[in-house]
Amino acid sequence: TKLAESVELEIERRMAETDPVNGLASLEPTPQLGERYVEHLAALVPPRLDYSSYRLVVDCANGAASRVAPQLFARLGIHAEVLHAAPDGRNVNRDCGSLYPEKVARATRAAGADLGVAFDGDADRAIFALSDGRIADGDFVLYAAANYMEDRGALRGGAVVGTLMSNFGLELALGRRGIGLKRTAVGDKYVLEEMLRSGSNLGGEPSGHIIFADLSLAGDGLVTLLEMLRIMRETGQGFAQIVSGLNPFPxxxxxxxxxxxxxxxxxxxxxxxxxxxxxxxxxxxxxxxxxxxxxxxxxxxxxxxxxxxxxxxxxxxxxxxxxxxxxxxxxx
Structure with a gap:
């Protein structure tokens, strides 16, 4: 979970009063943590669901998803063309990932894939590309998830939590389903605070930070991808269909x-x-x-x-x- 702003300010105050530490800290690699994370993600997929027919194009932004995403896809039998998965410590987010979604969009269209997704460097954001090359930001994800959850009586709090930057088209589209949109200041920490306050279990930002509170209180791009695949498989629809009711305003x-x-x-x-x-x-x-x-x-x-x-x-x-x-x- 995110720290309260008062706690952040207190940490900053104490750091400012402390002399810098002499010397460098050392970290011991713990590769099994990545394996445990992949196991955790794979366990989120209901055993009855088979994703092996899906073809994806995935941009890992030369960041945190570069190793674990291919491992997860192999585990689930997903056919994926993986882009920008060679981090060298300097190339993270460099002309790739969710900051440059047009790149995965072009690759998705060229490959004739079912879906494209671009993560950011720390892989807590996910921006999607439709098979025809159109780009779908976090508002589309919230719309698809809210509809799916509402149909199954799983959406709590009576509303989705977004931010000041959430598109007005999302508010109108959700409103047609009787679902509210609560807006917070920009930042996933503020989204989470409102979710905890109001009891909502779905929130996020156009930037691709999405919080599925029933699964995690932090945004996770791979979790977001798995949830979109689950909705597609459970409904028997493609990504274009599950987001088709949202028409963003210019x-x-x-x-x-x-x-x-x-x-x-x-x-x-x-x-x-x-x-x-x-x-x-x-x-x-x-x-x-x-x-x-x-x-x-x-x-x-x-x-x-x-x-x-x-x-x-x-x-x-x-x-x-x-x-x-x-x-x-x-x-x-």
Whole structure:
């Protein structure tokens, strides 16, 4: 589980008061831990389910999944083309993995595979690729899992827990099933806190951090993959079918470098731009402006049922921040 923020701050305070340790610590390799982890994952698959007919393309991001993922697939009889599974201590996440999902998407389409998945370096995130090369982020995973769990009376808490960045299309799609979406601050620690508070057993982020609380209180990309395969096998549907009810709204994010971080709503020109955006969007979309917790950056996110509305309001708000704070703006 994640540490409470107060505990993190106390650890930081104590570290700041302590002299650095002289010398280097040493670690003894314990290869059997990886084997035990693979055994744990394999035990999550109900014995009645056979995954041997599936063909996957898997991007391990030259990270933590590089050894255990192929071992798990061999254990389950899954045919997998494994990409970027040669870590050298420097190449983790380098032009690969969940930060570059278009790569696994192209490979999945070229291979004619049933499903593609890209993990990040520590393999707690999973982004998927459909057989036709389309990319499916964590919102699609939450939608598929919520539907499956709701149909079986297994979804607790009456809602799925997402974040401020969860797409409005997810909220609408879940709402059609009578399932709520609770939003938290960005970060899987905040998702978990709300899950524990509300009793929900499903939550996650568009970035691919997904928490299946009945299985683990931490995000695990391989667990997420196994859950998607289970839903596909149990329902007899392909991945495209289990996510087909979700139509994400057009969304755009711009990052604006700032020299200081006053409340954005109170910044001259920014507050009026936000008010105009919210007034025009109404129930047709959302706007979120927030500061990065680690960089001198303001993030502007707008999503709506019209790409033209999104582009116009993102530009207007970002330019207002630039003018007021006198910074150079960069886009991602």
């Amino acid at each position: 969304q755009r994010i711009r990052n604006v470098r700032v020299r200081e971080k006053p409340p954005l709503e109170a910044v001259p020109g920014v507050g009026s731009a936000l008010a105009a955006c919210r007034s025009e969007l109404g129930e047709r979309g959302r706007v979120v402006v927030r500061y990065s917790g680690t960089e001198p950056v303001a993030r502007v996110m707008v999503e709506a049922d019209s790409a033209e509305l999104v582009d116009r309001h993102v530009t207007r708000i970002a330019e207002a921040i630039v003018r007021a704070l006198g910074t150079e703006e960069s886009e991602t």
